Amino acid sequence: MKDGVKAKKRLKNELVELRQRFTDIELKECLEHRKRLEVELEKSTHDLRERVKELNLILGISKLVEERDFSLEDLLQGSVDLIPSAYYYPEIMCARIIVKDKEFRTKNFSESPWKQTSDIRVHGKIIGTVDVFYLEAKQKRDEGVFLKEKRELINAVAERLGRIIERKLWLLLTSLIQILTLNAMDASIVLSTMINY
Numbered sequence: 001m002k003d004g005v006k007a008k009k010r011l012k013n014e015l016v017e018l019r020q021r022f023t024d025i026e027l028k029e030c031l032e033h034r035k036r037l038e039v040e041l042e043k044s045t046h047d048l049r050e051r052v053k054e055l056n057l058i059l060g061i062s063k064l065v066e067e068r069d070f071s072l073e074d075l076l077q078g079s080v081d082l083i084p085s086a087y088y089y090p091e092i093m094c095a096r097i098i099v100k101d102k103e104f105r106t107k108n109f110s111e112s113p114w115k116q117t118s119d120i121r122v123h124g125k126i127i128g129t130v131d132v133f134y135l136e137a138k139q140k141r142d143e144g145v146f147l148k149e150k151r152e153l154i155n156a157v158a159e160r161l162g163r164i165i166e167r168k169l170w171l172l173l174t175s176l177i178q179i180l181t182l183n184a185m186d187a188s189i190v191l192s193t194m195i196n197y
Contacts, residue, residue: 050088054153057086058160065164072168076104079161083132086153092135097161099128110135116146118158122166130158 060082064075076097083095084106094109099120114134119126132146132154 053086057082058156061160075164080104080106087150094133094135096131097128116150116154118154120158121162130154
């Protein structure tokens with residue numbers, strides 16, 4: 001009987017020890033899982049911050065357009081000044097917008113080998129470019145030192161500027177036609193008055 005009590009006690013101790021090991025393993029797995037979730041959350045938070053910066057750039061360009069009587073030059077300079085803030089390292093980023101023979105640059109502009117560019121098109125024709133440069137090397141990404149999301153961003157900026165320029169040209173043309181029509185009507189009235197005398 002004594003052997004049976006000892007065996008029972010030994011089994012009970014082993015069971016307690018196994019439960020402790022199981023709890024330790026379970027705790028370790030929980031901690032590893034939590035760490036993985038924290039890393040995923042950190043990456044997702046970082047990615048969301050980057051998308052917010054990109055949206056702020058597009059919103060900033062829209063706000064420039066909403067300003068009453070904005071000039072095309074003001075729009076392009078304002079846009080180029082906003083571009084670096086949408087990138088991961090804005091302090092070592094510069095930008096340039098070229099439209100026809102006019103160039104708009106950030107204050108710190110300097111060309112470098114780390115460049116991303118997108119064409120500005122108006123009615124399907126290339127009239128200029130949006131260029132962004134890193135002023136120093138960064139780790140390799142999807143497109144040189146640039147993320148694929150930044151390719152999408154610079155394309156969106158170039159497309160948006162092209163549409164704004166198209167609309168601005170259309171408004172100028174419409175205004176010009178109205179002026180010419182009014183002038184023609186005025187000239188017609190003056191001419192008919194002169195003929196009647």
